[in-house]
Amino acid sequence: MAATIIENTVMKHNQAVSMPVAAAVDATDGAVVNFNAADQKILLILQNASTSVPKTATVKAGNGIQGVNDLVITLEASTTKLVSLESGKFMNMTGTAKGKVIVKGSDANVKAACVVLP
16 A cells, blocks of 8 residues: 555634644555645644554654654554654655655554644
8 A cells, every 4th residue: 555645734824724634644654744844834743543552653764864763752542742843854855755754653543644834
C-alpha cells in the first residue's frame, strides 16, 4: 500500500476553520506531509485512535545535513498531540519526498493531520 497523503489545512487570519480529520498512517509506508510553509507555521497533529493501548508515531529524519535522528512520540490511548517541527531536521531535501516530512506509526491506530497557520 502507498503512504497516506496528509492534506494540509491552511488557515487565514480572522477566519475559523474546522479541525482537520486525521488520516490513518499506513502501517507499512507511513504518511507524507507537505512542508511547504515556514517552520513556525506548520503544526502536525498526531492521534492515537486506540482506546486502550499506547502507540508511537515516528517522524523520520530528513535526508539533509541536519537530519540525523528520528523523533519518536508516544501517544497514550485516546490522545492527540501537537508537534512543531524544524524542517532542517525532518524535511527531505532530495528524492521523491523532496519538501515533505515522513511520519510512521506503530499501526493504523496512529493518525495524522496538519494545519498551516497564517
